[in-house]
Amino acid sequence: MRFDIPSRVTVVEVGPRDGLQNEKIPVPTADKAAFITALADAGLTQIETSSFVHPQAVPQLADAAEVLASLPARPGVTYSALVPNTKGYERAKEAGIKRIAVFTAASETFAKRNINMTVAESLEAFAPVVRAARADGVSVRGYLSTCFVCPFEGDINKRRVLEVAQALLDLGVQEVAISDTIGAAVPSDVVETVGFLLQSIPRERIALHFHDTYGTALANVAIGLQLGITTFDASAGGLGGCPFAPGAAGNLATEDLVYMLDRMGIHTGVNVAKVTAAAERMQSLLGRRLPSRQLQRLHRVAEST
Amino acid sequence: MRFDIPSRVTVVEVGPRDGLQNEKIPVPTADKAAFITALADAGLTQIETSSFVHPQAVPQLADAAEVLASLPARPGVTYSALVPNTKGYERAKEAGIKRIAVFTAASETFAKRNINMTVAESLEAFAPVVRAARADGVSVRGYLSTCFVCPFEGDINKRRVLEVAQALLDLGVQEVAISDTIGAAVPSDVVETVGFLLQSIPRERIALHFHDTYGTALANVAIGLQLGITTFDASAGGLGGCPFAPGAAGNLATEDLVYMLDRMGIHTGVNVAKVTAAAERMQSLLGRRLPSRQLQRLHRVAEST
Numbered sequence: 001m002r003f004d005i006p007s008r009v010t011v012v013e014v015g016p017r018d019g020l021q022n023e024k025i026p027v028p029t030a031d032k033a034a035f036i037t038a039l040a041d042a043g044l045t046q047i048e049t050s051s052f053v054h055p056q057a058v059p060q061l062a063d064a065a066e067v068l069a070s071l072p073a074r075p076g077v078t079y080s081a082l083v084p085n086t087k088g089y090e091r092a093k094e095a096g097i098k099r100i101a102v103f104t105a106a107s108e109t110f111a112k113r114n115i116n117m118t119v120a121e122s123l124e125a126f127a128p129v130v131r132a133a134r135a136d137g138v139s140v141r142g143y144l145s146t147c148f149v150c151p152f153e154g155d156i157n158k159r160r161v162l163e164v165a166q167a168l169l170d171l172g173v174q175e176v177a178i179s180d181t182i183g184a185a186v187p188s189d190v191v192e193t194v195g196f197l198l199q200s201i202p203r204e205r206i207a208l209h210f211h212d213t214y215g216t217a218l219a220n221v222a223i224g225l226q227l228g229i230t231t232f233d234a235s236a237g238g239l240g241g242c243p244f245a246p247g248a249a250g251n252l253a254t255e256d257l258v259y260m261l262d263r264m265g266i267h268t269g270v271n272v273a274k275v276t277a278a279a280e281r282m283q284s285l286l287g288r289r290l291p292s293r294q295l296q297r298l299h300r301v302a303e304s305t
Numbered sequence: 306m307r308f309d310i311p312s313r314v315t316v317v318e319v320g321p322r323d324g325l326q327n328e329k330i331p332v333p334t335a336d337k338a339a340f341i342t343a344l345a346d347a348g349l350t351q352i353e354t355s356s357f358v359h360p361q362a363v364p365q366l367a368d369a370a371e372v373l374a375s376l377p378a379r380p381g382v383t384y385s386a387l388v389p390n391t392k393g394y395e396r397a398k399e400a401g402i403k404r405i406a407v408f409t410a411a412s413e414t415f416a417k418r419n420i421n422m423t424v425a426e427s428l429e430a431f432a433p434v435v436r437a438a439r440a441d442g443v444s445v446r447g448y449l450s451t452c453f454v455c456p457f458e459g460d461i462n463k464r465r466v467l468e469v470a471q472a473l474l475d476l477g478v479q480e481v482a483i484s485d486t487i488g489a490a491v492p493s494d495v496v497e498t499v500g501f502l503l504q505s506i507p508r509e510r511i512a513l514h515f516h517d518t519y520g521t522a523l524a525n526v527a528i529g530l531q532l533g534i535t536t537f538d539a540s541a542g543g544l545g546g547c548p549f550a551p552g553a554a555g556n557l558a559t560e561d562l563v564y565m566l567d568r569m570g571i572h573t574g575v576n577v578a579k580v581t582a583a584a585e586r587m588q589s590l591l592g593r594r595l596p597s598r599q600l601q602r603l604h605r606v607a608e609s610t
Contacts, residue, residue, distance in 0.1 A: 001307075001496065001500065001531050001532055002306075002307070003492075003493070003496045003500075003528075005493075184568075186564075186565045186568040186569050187308075187527045187530075187565070187569060188308070188310075188568070188569040188570065189568070191306065191308045195306065195308075212520075212598075213598065213602060214561060214564050214565065214598050214599070214602070215517075215520065215522075215523055215558075215561045215564075215565075215598040216523055216564075216565050217520075218520055218521055218523065218524040219523040219524040219526070219527040219565065221524070222492045222524040222527055222528065223308075223527065225492075226306050227306055246605070246606050246609050246610070247602040247603070247605045247606035247609070248602075248605075249598070249601070249602065249605070253520075256519060256520045259491075259519050259521075260491045260492070260519065260520075260521050260524065263489075263491040263493070263494070264491050264492060264493040265493065291601070293517075293518065293519050293520040293554070294519070296554070296596070297518060297519075297552040297553075297554065298552070300551070300552045300553075300554070301551050301552035304551050304552070305551070
């Protein structure tokens with residue numbers, strides 16, 4: 001078989017935002033800043049730090065501005081944040097943000113439940129945000145949720161994914177994160193949907209964002225690599241979840257992704273042991289076992305000695 | 306990309322043997338028989354039930370003959386067992402076995418520590434066992450441990466893997482299980498080593514046996530499928546481990562493998578929910594959380610309601 005894979009990959013760390021947003025236990029601002037700083041120290045260059053949604057919508061991330069203000073400047077490291085609307089963008093801009101992310105879904109039902117807008121409404125709402133950001137020299141990523149399976153609608157048509165992904169790019173979004181929000185996708189889904197997107201969208205505009213409910217996230221990454229994708233999202237410790245899919249697991253763990261890429265000879269610049277150590281501290285703060293395989297392995301080693 | 310994958314796969318269930326052999330809590334014979342019967346009821350047609358090694362070597366499996374005697378005959382289901390030597394084979398034959406497995410390693414150090422023989426000595430010891438079995442119409446599988454990474458020697462040369470795999474086939478073994486004993490392999494390892502083996506060995510003679518320490522097992526299966534392999538080992542619940550690699554996880558969980566294959570449209574005949582239910586009962590017996598993603602998902606659902 002042909003096995004052409006990229007020699008370098010960018011890992012986008014989404015743990016501080018996508019990971020923490022569903023955690024019930026409030027994490028103090030200083031601990032969030034320490035977590036993000038440790039992740040930057042581990043070599044991650046793209047870190048989604050928080051969200052400028054309405055503070056009451058996601059209380060855990062209400063301190064977005066304070067978190068950003070506490071982070072040390074690091075050459076080569078970009079701290080980004082989620083932004084839902086113009087008001088959120090104004091707050092993010094005040095906080096000195098250099099990269100934002102907007103978010104919609106390929107599934108109408110999911111969009112309605114998650115952001116209380118139709119997909120078309122969400123694109124309309126993001127248009128001025130993206131325009132303002134680009135005018136300010138702020139780069140923009142777009143998350144596209146439920147690109148493979150929706151907890152309400154089931155399988156999602158790849159043509160619909162292309163349509164919304166293209167609409168995001170047309171708005172001025174520079175990168176679309178094709179997301180498996182509930183962690184149900186398998187390699188054939190990735191071949192089918194991402195392969196189809198690549199017929200119309202340049203591969204450097206696509207990032208893949210997998211959750212790991214059924215243990216298929218790394219298998220999906222392996223296919224993404226074979227398709228030539230070079231940007232993958234992950235979350236330290238495997239933090240995360242989906243409030244609309246009971247039992248859904250967290251994001252693919254950063255340390256598990258980097259273990260695999262390292263051993264495949266793919267350069268990421270990220271240190272597995274340092275990410276694992278950062279995840280272990282967050283695990284202690286949250287008081288629950290996180291799903292990352294590296295953390296589980298450390299736990300077994302500790303139990304056996 | 307080309308994505309040619311088989312339409313059918315045989316899942317070889319190794320939980321009752323590879324899974325239970327390292328468990329400290331003794332599982333009563335009746336519970337083992339119930340576990341195996343439930344796995345057969347779930348549609349598994351190849352089940353490795355136990356091991357005819359010296360009872361003192363693996364006390365958990367000392368009841369191999371009793372377990373076999375307790376199993377219901379099922380048309381189309383083959384109950385196999387591990388056999389280390391002629392004495393073990395005689396016991397297995399008395400128990401009415403129809404399929405046995407012998408086992409050596411690609412790593413000399415691993416062979417020495419695991420079976421206290423050099424690889425050459427192990428092949429010599431197995432020769433009369435395989436000869437007798439084949440003469441009796443008993444089919445034979447050969448396990449080849451540490452085909453990718455050895456906990457003592459590190460990376461294993463693919464030429465050495467081919468050499469020992471070929472030696473097993475030359476003895477009369479009908480299928481070689483290329484095993485990642487400590488669960489460290491990644492997709493590029495599978496392309497490299499299994500791709501190399503397939504230049505000399507017909508694909509129907511090769512089974513792939515992955516453990517899941519770093520979460521890469523399903524990614525490795527995805528590559529195995531692309532290489533045309535149609536036999537994969539797994540263990541209900543993700544039971545298993547490796548006594549020589551502290552922190553090593555269990556085998557790839559059967560229910561996780563079948564989830565992925567099902568959604569990829571690959572026929573296995575195995576029912577995920579029934580395997581998960583059998584694994585859940587074994588989990589209760591052992592009194593520890595098993596690593597299967599399906600079981601973890603059920604646990605999260607139960608916790609959230």
